[in-house]
Amino acid sequence: MATYNLALILGNPLNDAEFLLAKQTPPPKFGIEEYDSFVDSGLWDLPSKKLDLVEGELEPGSFVIEGLERTSLRNFDFDSAINKVLEQVGFKANDGGEWRFLKHLEEAEFGPGLPVHTVYISGKLLNRNQNLPGLCKWMSIQSCLSWLVDVKPSSDRVGPLVVLGLINDSVHSSEKVNTALDYQEYPPGVIIVPMRSRTAKPFHTTNLVVFAPERVKNKCKDYNFVAHGDALIVDPGCRANFHKELLKVVAPLSKKLVVFVTHHHRDHVDGLSIIQKCNPNATLLAHKNSMRRIGKGSNYFGIVMISFCYGVFKKQRLLKNLFS
Structure with missing residues (x-):
């Protein structure tokens, strides 16, 4: 139950x-x-x-x-x-x-x-x-928004119940995500879609994370951490029988799309071919070792390879530059 x-x-x-x-x-x-x-x-x-x-x-x-x-x-x-x-x-x-x-x-x-x-x-x-x-x-709500916007190392964080129960009600998305799958929006403009994947047991889904700022119609400056830039998706690794649902999610996104792959495992990369067909001008962002393991099938993308030496904050700066 x-x-x-x-x-x-x-x-x-x-x-x-x-x-x-x-x-x-x-x-x-x-x-x-x-x-x-x-x-x-x-x-x-x-x-x-x-x-x-x-x-x-x-x-x-x-x-x-x-x-x-x-x-x-x-x-x-x-x-x-x-x-x-x-x-x-x-x-x-x-x-x-x-x-x-x-x-x-x-x-x-x-x-x-x-x-x-x-x-x-x-x-x-x-x-x-x-x-x-x-x-x-x-x-x-205003003080919770401040915590969400001004994220710093070791700073206090706001939990999902506050965001889903209160904050999301104050800012509405312009449209629903085009998929039959259940998903969660946390906060508005950031969509998490659990998709069936070839992951390790006992798990059976991998989270597809979609940053879609254009979906947020509230122009409040409090949401600048979400509602600006183009589009980013993270780890499109669903099974082949879910590729149609992945296509529905990706097709409406901005053509200036960044695809971030956290690592090379099949439950994180199995849907790359669909994105290539849908948006061949997308930029694939991955570690250089992951790129070697993903293989030549990713050559249709514009590729940005990163190294561990960047560190967390340099990776964040790189993502920011890609969105600007």
Whole structure:
């Protein structure tokens, strides 16, 4: 069965523009030194908990959630999940009110797992004198946008629940992606399409990442990190029976297209031939060793080879130059 999660948007009683974010627990260790030695920066997101499905008839709960009665989610235990979230951020059940169902999002089917469903509920915290725990803070959409724009090493980051639940609603894409596949837009103009690929088990998809600034119709300067330049796609490595879907995604993109291949494995390069046919003037960006392994079939592209000596920031500068 797919996983269902509750994400709470808890409003600040003193400032209608702010909502509560909680610092997320780092993921468990892999037991592999190469990964475990990496220390990531703090990730802040909406407080959330798993929603449990209740068998049989559900007793009326203590939380009245406006709009939930019109959905198919009525048999989930929202009372328990809301109580756990409030406890997580240092509040009690009677500290909140004005509960309202906002939306239900189903993410695409990434990797080996089933899609994850997220139910967004908003509420207003009523306790004006409550001191926040150290791992919580009030944030606004504007302050979250600042974090997204001014990304620096070791700086705090905004999690996907905030972007998908709040920020994406403030900026709308001009059109849907032309594919029958499920995808995720995070944030507007950056599309992630899990595509079936010849990847290693237990995984069965590789993420095709598409930067499509022309799809974002909001001209707000806050989105300059997305809404400028031409188009970039990363790792077009789908199976042959998904090439038609890849073509649908690539065909509407700007003819000044950059194709970035992170490495040479077949689940990252199997769709290059489709892009060559669709846009032979595209520029292929890859490490020089990857280019040798990809083979001469890529000769139709304009090629830019990079070396590890560039480093992260020089690679970012190279991408910026390609977009300008």
